[in-house]
Amino acid sequence: MENSPAPQIVKIDIEGAELEALQKAQQLLSTSRPTIIVEVAERNADQVSEILRKADYYLFDAKKEQVLNKKNPCTRAGYNTLAIPIEKLHD
Numbered sequence: 001m002e003n004s005p006a007p008q009i010v011k012i013d014i015e016g017a018e019l020e021a022l023q024k025a026q027q028l029l030s031t032s033r034p035t036i037i038v039e040v041a042e043r044n045a046d047q048v049s050e051i052l053r054k055a056d057y058y059l060f061d062a063k064k065e066q067v068l069n070k071k072n073p074c075t076r077a078g079y080n081t082l083a084i085p086i087e088k089l090h091d
Contacts, residue, residue, distance in 0.1 A: 006032035012039065019044040022051045029055040036083040037062060049077045057083040 010028070012018050018038050028034065029051075036057070040048050052059060058073040062080040074081070 007034045009037065010034045011037045016041040016044065019047050019051075022048060026055075029057070033085040033087070035085070035088060036081075038077070038081050038083065040077040040079060040081050042079075045077045048081075049075070052077065052083045056086045058086060058089060059083055 007028075012021055014021060018040055022029070022038075036052070038048065049059060059075070059077055060073055060082040061078050062082040077083075
């Protein structure tokens with residue numbers, strides 16, 4: 001699918017395998033830069049947070065009002081995390 005457009009939004013809800021998915025998605029994170037909605041198991045929260053922060057994503061609790069104004073990002077991924085690339089925060 002080389003001619004398919006890059007995704008603008010990616011939803012990851014794969015019952016604890018989100019860490020593996022993000023580890024294998026480095027090219028997607030560095031080139032396509034989609035906004036990501038991810039359900040994060042507690043055991044994976046620190047590593048998922050590190051992967052997304054290193055890729056210059058800001059993390060937000062997708063269930064909180066802070067997402068609407070894109071202020072006060074989280075320092076650690078939670079169960080329902082919205083990850084927005086730094087360059088999209090100003091859109």
